[in-house]
Amino acid sequence: GQQLNQSPQSMFIQEGEDVSMNCTSSSIFNTWLWYKQDPGEGPVLLIALYKAGELTSNGRLTAQFGITRKDSFLNISASIPSDVGIYFCAGRISSGSARQLTFGSGTQLTVLP
Amino acid sequence: DAGVIQSPRHEVTEMGQEVTLRCKPISGHDYLFWYRQTMMRGLELLIYFNNNVPIDDSGMPEDRFSAKMPNASFSTLKIQPSEPRDSAVYFCASSLWRETHNEQFFGPGTRLTVL
Numbered sequence: 001g002q003q004l005n006q007s008p009q010s011m012f013i014q015e016g017e018d019v020s021m022n023c024t025s026s027s028i029f030n031t032w033l034w035y036k037q038d039p040g041e042g043p044v045l046l047i048a049l050y051k052a053g054e055l056t057s058n059g060r061l062t063a064q065f066g067i068t069r070k071d072s073f074l075n076i077s078a079s080i081p082s083d084v085g086i087y088f089c090a091g092r093i094s095s096g097s098a099r100q101l102t103f104g105s106g107t108q109l110t111v112l113p
Numbered sequence: 114d115a116g117v118i119q120s121p122r123h124e125v126t127e128m129g130q131e132v133t134l135r136c137k138p139i140s141g142h143d144y145l146f147w148y149r150q151t152m153m154r155g156l157e158l159l160i161y162f163n164n165n166v167p168i169d170d171s172g173m174p175e176d177r178f179s180a181k182m183p184n185a186s187f188s189t190l191k192i193q194p195s196e197p198r199d200s201a202v203y204f205c206a207s208s209l210w211r212e213t214h215n216e217q218f219f220g221p222g223t224r225l226t227v228l
Contacts, residue, residue, distance in 0.1 A: 033216060042117075042204050042219035043156075050213045088156070092215075099144055099210065100169065101217060103156040 006089050006104030013079055014112050021107040022073040023089035031092035032065050032072040033101065038085045046087075047074070069094070079111050115139075117220035119205050125226045131193040134223045137186055138207030146217060147180055147190050148204040156204075162188065163210075195227045 006023045013019055023032070031050055035043035047058050049065035049072060056063055062075045072091070076083055086108050090101040118137040126132055138145045146161040160170040165182045173180070177196070182188040192199055202224050206217040 031215070035219075040221075040224075042206075042221050045216050045218065048214070048216050090217075099163070099208075099215070100146070100158050100161060105155050 004089060004091060004102050004104040006107060008107060009105070010108040010110070012110045012112060015079060015081060017079055019076040019079055019083070019109060020073060021087060021089075021109075022071060023091070023104045024071040025091055025102075026070070028069045028094045029072075029091035030069070030094040031101075032063070033090040034061075034063050034072070034074045035088045035090060036085050037088065037106075043088055076109075079109075081111050081113065084109055084111050117205055117207055117218055119203075119220035119223050121223060122221060123224045123226075125228065126195055127228050128196055129194045130227075131191065132195045132199075132225060132227075134190040134203050134205075134225070136188045136190070136205030136220060138188070138205070139209075139218055140186065142207035142209045142218075143185075144208045144210055144215075144217075145182060145188050146206040146208075147188070148206065148219075150202045150204060150222070159190070192225075195225075197227045200225055200227050 004023050004025050033048050034046045037043045047056050047063040052069045053067050054065040060077045086106045088106050089104040120135045147159040148156050150156050159172045160180045162182045180190045202222045204219050204222045206219045208217045
């Protein structure tokens with residue numbers, strides 16, 4: 001099946017620092033989504049990207065749809081303690097009837113005070 | 114909107130018992146997805162429905178797993194008989210398909226423990 005490589009697997013940063021994580025795929029995607037999951041909860045959608053080269057912001061979060069359509073990154077600026085959690089990328093392949101998403105393995109973010 | 118609703122939030126059962134997980138998608142959404150999340154395998158798609166019809170069940174691990182969607186506002190995932198290796202968090206998600214906006218919204222999940 002499709003595979004997404006998400007990196008890094010985990011990050012430990014100081015409060016106030018910026019964070020960057022990314023996902024790459026061997027397949028061309030027409031959709032990239034970024035989710036955050038808190039312990040004991042379901043993934044919550046942060047940003048959705050639908051066009052190659054698209055750069056979208058949501059508060060301190062910025063995500064980009066790679067121009068090759070095989071990658072995406074998520075940046076978090078000026079991190080705060082509530083940014084702690086697992087961040088997942090998800091993509092949908094560029095194939096007519098496909099509706100399912102492929103998920104990355106997640107980036108565990110820890111913000112140190 | 115209440116979002117995707119799942120019940121129960123936690124289920125503890127003994128091996129061999131039947132388990133039924135329930136999901137109410139967001140009103141108006143035409144796609145419903147069932148996922149399983151484990152530390153080892155991450156988020157795996159089990160099955161998804163479009164307008165209550167199963168479209169792709171290739172992720173269902175075994176015949177012990179079955180899913181139904183009798184109407185647009187309710188779906189079940191059943192495991193019979195359950196085994197310890199089925200222990201995981203099961204998520205339901207729904208979406209409204211539009212070409213340029215088709216995000217999936219997840220429920221809070223059901224944490225299943227099979228003893």
